[in-house]
Amino acid sequence: MALTDTRPESAEASAVAPALAPSPITIFGTGDHKAIGTVYVVAALLFGVAGWVVNALVSLHAVGDGSFLSADAFQTMFTLDRLGLILLVAVPLFLGLATYVVPLQVGAATVAFPRAAAAALWGWLLSSGVLIVANCIDGGLDGARPKAVALGLLALGGLVTSLLLGTVSVLTTAIALRTPGLSLGRVPMFTWSSLVGGAVWMLTLPALVAAVLLAWVDQRYGTGDSFGAGAQWKMVGWVAATPQIYAVLIPGLGLALDAVATLVGVRLPLRGVVQFAIGAFGVLSVGVFAQSLFYADYTDQALWIVMSLAIVVPVLLVLAALGTLFKAGRPRLASPLGLAVVGLLLTLLGAVAGALMVFSPLELLDNGVFAAGQFNLVLAAAVTFAAAGVMYWGPKITGRTPVDAAGKLAVLLFLAGGALAGLPMCVLGFATKFTGLADANDALMWLSGIGAVVLALGALVVLAGLLSGARKGAPEAGADPWGTGQTLEWACPSPPPTGNFGTLAVVRSPEPLLDEEA
């Protein structure tokens, strides 16, 4: 049977609620978007723990005389850390949440092309494993063992292709499977930001595939001199640099607004402006042109300068919307609210840091430390947003109320970890202008490393928080555990049965559940 053979809307509803967690055996063959999304989230959180530990090791290498790691090991860990935190952690976390939640938010029975979504999940997991193994045998980007490097490149290409396949499923769901009455102007903000983010990924990540393909052909069939060692990171490093790095954040903006609107208990005002802001954020994060191997002076280009500066504006607009929500409603101090606010603050810090890099007299691009700090801020923001999503939709996923204390601890960990992992490096970036700062190098890098470890702990705590909802004796969540749900995912049981809604729901506003109560 082909991947395209079953029309998603033909999936029949089941009166029987599924088990809280599918068994490992049934997961392998499932096309259920809830199981697929859950596996994405759990695996990406585990990768997140490892990824932030690697990030800490990379930071600690800069302490002292830089002999903590060998040159080869540092190169491998540096490139794996950068790509891993994006492609093994941040993007899959959002993709997993989107695979789970977007069909529910748009009132669909399932995700479009469920078997393609499943193939994407397993392709991503397999490729991730091979990529990690290749890096372990010196086959990272610019690595020393050609055959291992070719293997690593192949895995990287497969990994990105899998993520793109999963993104197609989510995008198609958001475009083509919306329930009647749910126009694009009415979709929940997480669906809207997933649509924007997914579209940006679809247009930019193929450029990464192209670069990896060239490097792989050269490594496998050529001499390895054209796009081989020394050139590979320059070909793909744009993914981890301004402005493309912001692309991993896009779904988080909408996620934060959805969670805050629910927990504050009021409708999101000025939806059009907020949708425009998220769209503008997406457009301004298209950084496929910023490839240092081919355009060494891209940081002097007006386009890069304008994009780096302008990206702050949509972030401020989203923060303004958040402020309006707080002013209009009565915030409930639940962990998703705290995580959403922390995520937005880290996003603002990352965007401001990116804007500062434009000012050439500050010489912030000279030593790479400032850019590394900005990378940490942005990735910490992305993971914090995802953590907010996990705690917000956790009751929907497990069917039971998780321990919110874990989420509240995660708020502190992500706030402290994000700030510590990024800000000391940003401060150190000014060392070229303020020579005294160089003396504080070791202390600042230690702080950054500790921040990364705290972030790893945060990911672990969020995972524990999610799993706490599956424990025996946990109170049942019901369809709308927050009691103030506004969007369609809170209209179906927790966890949703096969087919989600049975019959599709009809909506008449962006907050259909509030209409119903009125």
Added chain:
Amino acid sequence: MAAHVLPPAPPVQRPRVLMVATAFASAAVVMVFITLLGIYLNERATVLDAGSKWLPEGATIPLQQPNTIFITLLMSVISIAWAANAISKNDRVNAYLALGLTLMLGFASIVMTTYLWTLMKLDIEGGVQGVLIYTITGAHIVMLVVAMVFVALMSIRALGGQFNSRERDGIGAAALFWYSMVAVYALIWIIIYVTK
């Protein structure tokens, strides 16, 4: 904890899921080629600016075979449009004929491309030119094969009785991907073969 009961909605009317997904996939694939061709142009400009010739000594790129491939693919655009049009009019015989012809023209393009590779005398180990040209043209062959598999799959489903004037998304989606593939070849033809 609250329970919500919403009124049932009518069934979704023909959500064009395959068409939408194919549009996204086509955009992604086109972006791969735009990136590859951008790198090609950049590398070529670097070599030419240094006062050297782009193609290495002994290598040659004839124009006759690329022209033939391009004409063949343009004909396939007509044939796949013919198939989509025929299925929209419930004309199954013409649809089968057009789908078969499209596959045949696609196969002919693959044969001609591999023949062109033998004529070029371009060594992939000879430098950046070989890596770029073989990667781009090879990736296009892969795209062509994927398009052919897509068309073949939809042909089999059409032979099985699926698709009619109301439900023709499968053929339409295959046609969309095919058009993208030919558009990509048009870029390759101009950038690699004509302006070499």
